[in-house]
Amino acid sequence: MAEPLLKVENLHKSFGSLEVLKGIDLELAKGEKIALIGPSGCGKSTCLRCVNFLEIPNQGHIYLDGELFGQKKVGDQYSQMSEKELARQRATIGMVFQGFYLWPHLNVRDNVAIAQIKVNGMAKSEANDLAMDMLKKVHMDHKSEEFPERLSGGQQQRVAIARALAQRPKLLLFDEPTSALDPELVGEVLNTIHELADEGRAMMLVTHEIAFAREVADRVVFMDGGGIAEQGPAKDIIDNPQNPRLQSFLGQMLERN
């Protein structure tokens, strides 16, 4: 079997006395798309944020493309990386947040270009061209001079996706990218993600849009009680859930929509 793109190994994370992740093991093949579902508060965001070390795991390891992520290993001792090394690794993973978090003092193009200029030392004109290409991908190139405040939530999220794409990431992480949007704006963002998925990009998507997960993801992972309760091919899991907690979760989700 080919080496996985992402390997999450025995991931543990606690906040104070609250143990949120109790040993997650997960692999993601190159080009694979997995959807992470589960009840609110079960640790989906925490799991995603541990993958790029926005949260530092208490235990366990992340490997990206065979390389240990966020940590260094000397002998059989693991230690944390320097912020500089960590930043370099983080640049290879794109992340899209529920709340978009565009930077309000920069226009749309600069939001997408700034990291390439300041982090990767790319020439400004080159970074701007790259930004425009990425904005075209998310159909936002006509707004490149606008400031984020002037955009709808759906447009902001598409710009945030372009910002992640400009990193030319090996892996894309989406944390409930449509949960903060008005219902009529959800479709445009899902379409954009769908187009990216069709390009064969590897992604990990936390979502409550079950129908979308079923359609786009190769695999669905159901998290519950700090671990993975059930996983498998998207259509199997969603059409034919085995775990009773997953059954009732899917029932609730269906009712909601």
Added chain:
Amino acid sequence: MIEFLSVYGENWSTWQPPMVSAIWVTLALTFCAYILALAIGLLVALGRMSNSAMLRAICKGYVEFTRGVPTLVILFLIYFGLPGFGIVFDAFWAGVIGLGIGMGGYIAEVFRSGLQAIHFGQREAALAVGMTPFQSFRYIMLPLAIRIVLPPMLNMLILILKDSSLCALITAPELMLFAKDLASTTFLPMHLYLLVGVVYLALSLPMSLVARRVEARMQAGMSR
């Protein structure tokens, strides 16, 4: 009217030199107090957001103190009160410290509201694209904070300029004391206080014009 103005002509050669040096003292007082107030304000703002409950309480207490106690009282405490405990400042530095302490609390509140207006998510987004914590501060947090904080900070500078006139009462040789002393010997209070009023206005007007323009530009940047 002509008669009133001619008094300035007659006295200009004697008034002008001490007035100019008093203006310099006022400006130095304002500038030093502003720097001190910025430093105190930043530390107190950070203190109010720290994890230590004790530090938070101290900083909050300080802010309440500067809100409730008149600057003149603080100046008198420093200039007349502290020497009783063996701590002596000359009038200028007592003025700098008093004004700095008095305004530091307000500046802390400006800093705090500025920092709180920035969502932690914006910093995380910066880390996620591969910025180091320093880069995220330098390219994201700092410009954002400055945009929010700069206009009110420029207004604070004007407030300190005007408040510096209080230092006349602790004998700092600034503009107001120049007028006060001269008024008592020349019996021309109307002329002298009008004169310094105009000077204060002339000093603060450019500052408030700059503040107005910065504010307009920042708002354009944020919401255009």
